[in-house]
Amino acid sequence: xxxxxxxxxxxxxxxxxxxxxxxxxxxxxxxxxxxxxxxxxxxxxxxxxxxxxxxxxxxxxxxxxxxxxxxxxxxxxxxxxxxxxxxxxxxxxxxxxxxxxxxxxxxxxxxxxxxxxxxxxxxxxxxxxxxxxxxxxxxxxxxxxxxxxxxxxxxxxxxxxxxxxxxxxxxxxxxxxxxxxxxxxxxxxxxxxxxxxxxxxxxxxxxxxxxxxxxxxxxxxxxxxxxxxxxxxxxxxxxxxxxxxxxxxxxxxxxxxxxxxxxxxxxxxxxxxxxxxxxxxxxxxxxxxxxxxxxxxxxxxxxxxxxxxxxxxxxxxxxxxxxxxxxxxxxxxxxxxxxxxxxxxxxxxxxxxxxxxxxxxxxxxxxxxxxxxxxxxxxxxxxxxxxxxxxxxxxxxx
Amino acid sequence: xxxxxxxxxxxxxxxxxxxxxxxxxxxxxxxxxxxxxxxxxxxxxxxxxxxxxxxxxxxxxxxxxxxxxxxxxxxxxxxxxxxxxxxxxxxxxxxxxxxxxxxxxxxxxxxxxxxxxxx
Numbered sequence: 001x002x003x004x005x006x007x008x009x010x011x012x013x014x015x016x017x018x019x020x021x022x023x024x025x026x027x028x029x030x031x032x033x034x035x036x037x038x039x040x041x042x043x044x045x046x047x048x049x050x051x052x053x054x055x056x057x058x059x060x061x062x063x064x065x066x067x068x069x070x071x072x073x074x075x076x077x078x079x080x081x082x083x084x085x086x087x088x089x090x091x092x093x094x095x096x097x098x099x100x101x102x103x104x105x106x107x108x109x110x111x112x113x114x115x116x117x118x119x120x121x122x123x124x125x126x127x128x129x130x131x132x133x134x135x136x137x138x139x140x141x142x143x144x145x146x147x148x149x150x151x152x153x154x155x156x157x158x159x160x161x162x163x164x165x166x167x168x169x170x171x172x173x174x175x176x177x178x179x180x181x182x183x184x185x186x187x188x189x190x191x192x193x194x195x196x197x198x199x200x201x202x203x204x205x206x207x208x209x210x211x212x213x214x215x216x217x218x219x220x221x222x223x224x225x226x227x228x229x230x231x232x233x234x235x236x237x238x239x240x241x242x243x244x245x246x247x248x249x250x251x252x253x254x255x256x257x258x259x260x261x262x263x264x265x266x267x268x269x270x271x272x273x274x275x276x277x278x279x280x281x282x283x284x285x286x287x288x289x290x291x292x293x294x295x296x297x298x299x300x301x302x303x304x305x306x307x308x309x310x311x312x313x314x315x316x317x318x319x320x321x322x323x324x325x326x327x328x329x330x331x332x333x334x335x336x337x338x339x340x341x342x343x344x345x346x347x348x349x350x351x352x353x354x355x356x357x358x359x360x361x362x363x364x365x366x367x368x369x370x371x372x373x374x375x376x377x378x379x380x381x382x383x384x385x386x387x388x389x390x391x392x393x394x395x396x397x398x
Numbered sequence: 399x400x401x402x403x404x405x406x407x408x409x410x411x412x413x414x415x416x417x418x419x420x421x422x423x424x425x426x427x428x429x430x431x432x433x434x435x436x437x438x439x440x441x442x443x444x445x446x447x448x449x450x451x452x453x454x455x456x457x458x459x460x461x462x463x464x465x466x467x468x469x470x471x472x473x474x475x476x477x478x479x480x481x482x483x484x485x486x487x488x489x490x491x492x493x494x495x496x497x498x499x500x501x502x503x504x505x506x507x508x509x510x511x512x513x514x515x516x517x
Contacts, residue, residue, distance in 0.1 A: 163488075
């Protein structure tokens with residue numbers, strides 16, 4: 001007898017692979033998804049009663065395939081729509097698990113194709129590879145379910161109508177397309193990092209799958225390392241609704257196993273791409289994330305890596321981090337000067353003003369510090385951040 | 399898959415805008431001709447007919463059974479269609495790669511890739 005939890009767990013683990021195999025076979029997202037849903041529904045009803053089959057994945061793929069073939073036979077217009085030229089016979093026997101190709105990578109590149117809008121790429125990736133329901137995705141991105149459903153339908157329609165290929169791109173397209181896939185995964189992670197933990201966990205699952213499927217890409221391991229190490233500090237990042245700065249975090253809340261796993265992924269990334277780190281922004285960020293959790297922190301090296309990353313990304317936000325690291329390394333004046341120079345780019349970014357407030361406070365310029373904190377408070381949106389700023393402002397009075 | 403490739407000139411100079419066209423060096427002008435020629439000779443491409451400039455367009459509407467004509471293209475002149483060709487290709491990636499070789503795409507215009515419905 002098998003418990004429901006185990007069935008649910010199998011569903012979660014298998015959905016992406018089963019759906020990828022079906023899309024590869026049928027060439028149609030909608031039909032594949034409906035067939036997969038049917039097969040999973042039958043399994044949910046049958047497995048708890050009759051036990052989980054020896055090879056759940058093969059059972060699910062075979063059942064869904066047969067359902068889809070039945071439908072195509074009944075519906076000729078559907079047959080014209082899918083790529084099958086001749087409708088095969090349904091298979092009675094379960095196919096061998098090893099005969100089902102792993103096409104998750106093809107699916108990932110299709111979902112993250114640049115001809116789809118970014119929000120559609122994200123939604124499609126979560127739906128197809130992550131197996132999240134439309135309602136769950138809608139809730140995570142704070143849009144009505146209806147809107148999310150339309151977004152997904154439209155994206156699937158475009159893939160078919162516009163001829164977006166279901167494949168891993170050829171070498172000359174791969175660097176750009178891989179960057180797009182990684183950007184989607186990181187975006188999902190960051191949505192989760194702000195508090196919605198299930199999205200962060202989902203992004204890490206996707207990152208692990210990518211690392212397994214593309215073991216020789218430094219950026220894949222770099223991104224995985226970055227997510228693992230940052231996520232390992234999640235429980236320590238918020239306390240009573242307030243953001244807790246890294247230096248004030250309770251280290252006993254960190255997940256050290258996960259940090260170790262992140263470190264191993266970083267080592268792998270460095271072994272593959274360490275000779276040319278400037279080509280690999282995720283690798284550099286992962287190295288930074290690891291340096292941040294080390295004790296004592298090597299601020300000089302952190303500042304140098306932020307400098308590298310700022311050159312790479314031309315991002316004023318990264319420059320701001322470099323300014324903080326320079327100040328932490330002991331040169332508060334130079335850190336402040338660098339932060340001040342970012343004013344034109346980041347005037348509406350509350351972290352700039354919060355950082356200036358902190359550095360001015362350290363230099364004993366209380367009045368300037370107060371003005372900077374007040375400016376930051378005007379711009380901040382999150383309650384947790386606001387309460388941190390108010391705390392800091394309060395420290396000035398004292 | 400069949401695609402209609404719609405070329406929007408945007409601010410890209412063409413021989414139809416002699417002043418801007420003259421600002422290109424001779425080599426740049428030659429490259430534009432050579433690139434369009436190469437595209438027309440690419441397998442799967444059916445070249446389009448040449449369109450006159452958007453300024454020469456007339457836009458026609460019918461309201462209350464009355465035909466209304468206005469001078470100029472349906473969209474703004476800068477956004478108007480400059481040319482087109484037909485492409486038969488395996489998938490969208492192939493169409494995007496060819497679109498990126500259209501000179502207008504790199505000179506201030508753009509190419510819109512529209513799949514053609516096949517029954």
